[in-house]
Amino acid sequence: MAKESFYSAVLLDHFRHSRNKGELDGADIVRRGHNPRCGDEIEVGLYLQGEKLAQVKFRGRGCSVCMASASMMTEAVTGCSKQEAYHLWEEMRDLFGDGNENDVKHPTNNLQALSVVREYPARQRCVLISWEALRDALRGL
Amino acid sequence: MAKESFYSAVLLDHFRHSRNKGELDGADIVRRGHNPRCGDEIEVGLYLQGEKLAQVKFRGRGCSVCMASASMMTEAVTGCSKQEAYHLWEEMRDLFGDGNENDVKHPTNNLQALSVVREYPARQRCVLISWEALRDALRGL
Amino acid sequence: MSESAFLLLENKIADFPLLQSAQHSCLHYLDNAATTQKPASVISAMADCYQSCYAPIHRGLYPLAAAATALYENSRVKLAGFIGAEKSEQIVFTRSTTEAINMVAWGWARNRLQAGDYIWVTRMEHHSNFLPWQRICKLCNAKLRIIELHEDGTLNLDAATELFSKRTRLIALCHVSNVLGGVNPVGALCEQAAALNIPVLVDAAQSVAHIPIDVGVLDCDFLVFSAHKMYGPTGIGALYAKSARLEEMEPLLLGGGMVDEVSDETRSWSAIPARFEAGSPNLADAVGFAAAVDYLGGIGMRRIEAHVDSLTRRAGAALARIDGLRLIAPMTPTSASIISFDMPGIHPHDIAQVLGECGVAVRAGHHCCQPLMHSLGLSATTRASFGVYNRQDDIDALLAAIDRVRRLFA
Amino acid sequence: MSESAFLLLENKIADFPLLQSAQHSCLHYLDNAATTQKPASVISAMADCYQSCYAPIHRGLYPLAAAATALYENSRVKLAGFIGAEKSEQIVFTRSTTEAINMVAWGWARNRLQAGDYIWVTRMEHHSNFLPWQRICKLCNAKLRIIELHEDGTLNLDAATELFSKRTRLIALCHVSNVLGGVNPVGALCEQAAALNIPVLVDAAQSVAHIPIDVGVLDCDFLVFSAHKMYGPTGIGALYAKSARLEEMEPLLLGGGMVDEVSDETRSWSAIPARFEAGSPNLADAVGFAAAVDYLGGIGMRRIEAHVDSLTRRAGAALARIDGLRLIAPMTPTSASIISFDMPGIHPHDIAQVLGECGVAVRAGHHCCQPLMHSLGLSATTRASFGVYNRQDDIDALLAAIDRVRRLFA
Numbered sequence A, B: 001m002a003k004e005s006f007y008s009a010v011l012l013d014h015f016r017h018s019r020n021k022g023e024l025d026g027a028d029i030v031r032r033g034h035n036p037r038c039g040d041e042i043e044v045g046l047y048l049q050g051e052k053l054a055q056v057k058f059r060g061r062g063c064s065v066c067m068a069s070a071s072m073m074t075e076a077v078t079g080c081s082k083q084e085a086y087h088l089w090e091e092m093r094d095l096f097g098d099g100n101e102n103d104v105k106h107p108t109n110n111l112q113a114l115s116v117v118r119e120y121p122a123r124q125r126c127v128l129i130s131w132e133a134l135r136d137a138l139r140g141l
Numbered sequence C, D: 001m002s003e004s005a006f007l008l009l010e011n012k013i014a015d016f017p018l019l020q021s022a023q024h025s026c027l028h029y030l031d032n033a034a035t036t037q038k039p040a041s042v043i044s045a046m047a048d049c050y051q052s053c054y055a056p057i058h059r060g061l062y063p064l065a066a067a068a069t070a071l072y073e074n075s076r077v078k079l080a081g082f083i084g085a086e087k088s089e090q091i092v093f094t095r096s097t098t099e100a101i102n103m104v105a106w107g108w109a110r111n112r113l114q115a116g117d118y119i120w121v122t123r124m125e126h127h128s129n130f131l132p133w134q135r136i137c138k139l140c141n142a143k144l145r146i147i148e149l150h151e152d153g154t155l156n157l158d159a160a161t162e163l164f165s166k167r168t169r170l171i172a173l174c175h176v177s178n179v180l181g182g183v184n185p186v187g188a189l190c191e192q193a194a195a196l197n198i199p200v201l202v203d204a205a206q207s208v209a210h211i212p213i214d215v216g217v218l219d220c221d222f223l224v225f226s227a228h229k230m231y232g233p234t235g236i237g238a239l240y241a242k243s244a245r246l247e248e249m250e251p252l253l254l255g256g257g258m259v260d261e262v263s264d265e266t267r268s269w270s271a272i273p274a275r276f277e278a279g280s281p282n283l284a285d286a287v288g289f290a291a292a293v294d295y296l297g298g299i300g301m302r303r304i305e306a307h308v309d310s311l312t313r314r315a316g317a318a319l320a321r322i323d324g325l326r327l328i329a330p331m332t333p334t335s336a337s338i339i340s341f342d343m344p345g346i347h348p349h350d351i352a353q354v355l356g357e358c359g360v361a362v363r364a365g366h367h368c369c370q371p372l373m374h375s376l377g378l379s380a381t382t383r384a385s386f387g388v389y390n391r392q393d394d395i396d397a398l399l400a401a402i403d404r405v406r407r408l409f410a
């Protein structure tokens, strides 16, 4: 048995009861992220108010990590400025991107449940799909 | 040190004082054998009297095994009928050819000095060059 | 079936250092279709080679080099014997199954393909037996034709109406699918194809460790497999071919050891099989490969087949009884070593991850079979696959872990 | 030179099980340019991998598979560090130097070569760095141009007037010749070539074990080498390339693990380096490769260079004094690890055979360098080559054995 279960209560909760999940009608911008290797696919929609992300929603299908990560992402960036959100994306990329190094900051507060995924390189893409959609949406604004 | 020296007195004698070596003028047929991998090259000439090989000569260049084998070959087949000579070639092929088996007859009398070469697959081609020229000459008659 | 009738092989775990180590005492390794564990005899054969008989091959004139060359060529002879090849020269050591197929596609098929010709594969092929043909067909303006499947995962040969047409240059198919696990009727296919002079390539990557193969009986033109899926080392595989096919084949890799004469403008190939083994031979892995063949031979392929088949059937029957679990291919009388399944609503990655936490190693994904996945309407499946060292307790652990998956994600 | 100044490395024989075994206690292994012996650390790293961390790479979702994947990717990181590559993705694991060169010739050069273009190689190239270019040039109606040599075996760059012409698409040359042993001025060549945007491939097969290499400084576009010539396992090598070159390169082998999406008609490549590693990765040999890098790093490349260079010089000086023996290339200030010689009237095969009987392992033949042999007017030479474990007594044994050759064949 692994020492620490991959499936923490927080992760499972975000998977079972995903936040901000639903149709993306009326979003200012929608972008898609996907992993062709496993067919997972997430669309992320941003709703702006001035410079701030008033609401961030997603829809799509994927494994528990993919769905939980999307759910956590929407919570983490709602209320952020575009710069703050982009900065969070950069932190996630450094943590879960290819060739990530060990000397990176671990995610703060509500993203911590994803840390365990770093030990499973094969699942890291699952974390990033929604974040990549967020990045593309931010760039597209 | 190897148990049995590769260079027996017989082999060295045939190398240093090769029998039947020289120009092939007036031969009934001349054929060439060569090993492109090491540049060795032997020409064999047959002189017939009726069905018998009255004389067999060679010329060329090569390593000691190649030259000694050619010299021994000329001694072994001189006086033979064409069939007898061809039969000797077949025995040599079985002994020194690729994928030779262990259950073959070892060479008789004056060819015995070559037996040790069987332990060195890399040198087996050296033995066969002159025999292949002999085979081609016999077939060409 | 009683336990005793079922346990055809005594416990083999003691032969496998990784499986008997304390560290992995709770491991239920059911990822054998991806790669198998290695017996001590294979590991030590390679170490012994490096420790007591290591030298360059084919060129050295000193005793150690002659001994190393003999070791290498003996491995070839062993491999030839294992699959019933007539001559050891018919075995080319390759890097893998994948390389072997690329060698045939590029070196043999390409020069024979005309615009409009067909190469046939099946819907269940691994990418390694699909992509090389796709590329070669594109290059030659030929057509890649696909034998589709029946609902039960078997080949729908009736629908492949042009399979035995005059335009077919080659049929390339797996002996056993790495997703569905069924055994394809390669013998019958080879026979029909031979009557029309159509060469057949058999991808034996998934069968060679579990099913006795005799190329003399099978009569295929090409057979390819990898050592690492048959308890041998990584980094080596084999291409068997009929001598006439090898004579027709152009080498994919050029370099040292495969030419007789080289000038600035030209070169002449060496004899077969050296012609297809450019570069310094992979001595140690060839020795390990031969040791794996010895290991299999020591147990006996018929006994292995019965053992693995029996395990697969038991597991299949038990899985089929689980609510919310669907076998991808129904168990057929010709199943072998592999079971794929699906738990609708639960992602295969999550299934495999939870199973992994329970010490049950299985694989989830498309298994390098996207054409098949698309046709099944799935993006991934979960796969359990069996080997000589597996036992009933591995099946029990698999079932218990699936129960946990259901509780976690229900 | 005094013995103490010379003996830069303490005795390394204890690190090498084969050399320290009783069976080979009289062996003087001087065939290092063909392949080197393996230290215990390399042999046990591979055995350990099979015994405690073996599983499929890149696809498994269970802890053992994650650990095996980390082991594989760590090996890549080690290799990258060893040659100073910026990113580990720039290291592609190949089967060998030979495969790496074929990958570049087929996958990169072919798509860039137009009729009339040049690829330049040198007169001293190994067949592995000659034949792939010869074939690709023929295929594309390009011209294979050859940098000829001075009498002393160095490159005659002045005579290669069109080397830096607009038509040159690539310069491919060895860092160190496997026959002549001199070090080519690859740094200066790369610099000149870079100014004209001409890519350079450096065949480091003979240098990487003896000379520190930093691709950051060297600035070549491609660098290729094999593990088995640097105290590592057989069956694995590496291709380093600049990221831009890798992006331009088409994969030679297609199969599992190197595609993202596959449909019946198309496919999309995976990211680099996976794109170039079709089929199941060669985990154990990658681990052994990394262990070899650790071994070299543990001694220090500068110390190894000094040791091997010193031995080579000593042997060269002694051989040069022997009547009836001719060094093929005079010792230059840049000699490294290799000496070829000729004894007119005595066939190299006989020299090597007698040396072999005396326990001195050297190589005789064309060394897969027929273009060079033709230009030297020889069909073969005898070659002695040095490694970390060689010492003065190996040179003494070589000299004594050559004396025996002279007496036997005088």
Ligand SMILES: Cc1ncc(COP(=O)(O)O)c(C=O)c1O
Pocket: C255, C256, C278, C279, C280, C281, D033, D034, D096, D097, D098, D099, D126, D128, D129, D174, D176, D177, D178, D203, D205, D206, D226, D237
């Ligand atoms: C200079 C050089 N290049 C290339 C090679 C080919 O290396 P490998 O046989 O490991 O592919 C060799 C050695 O055989 C060599 O000496």
Ligand SMILES: Cc1ncc(COP(=O)(O)O)c(C=O)c1O
Pocket: C033, C034, C096, C097, C098, C099, C126, C128, C129, C174, C176, C177, C178, C203, C205, C206, C226, C237, D255, D256, D278, D279, D280, D281
């Ligand atoms: C059916 C089948 N063919 C080909 C391959 C490719 O084998 P390898 O990765 O050893 O080249 C595999 C396994 O990966 C397979 O299962």
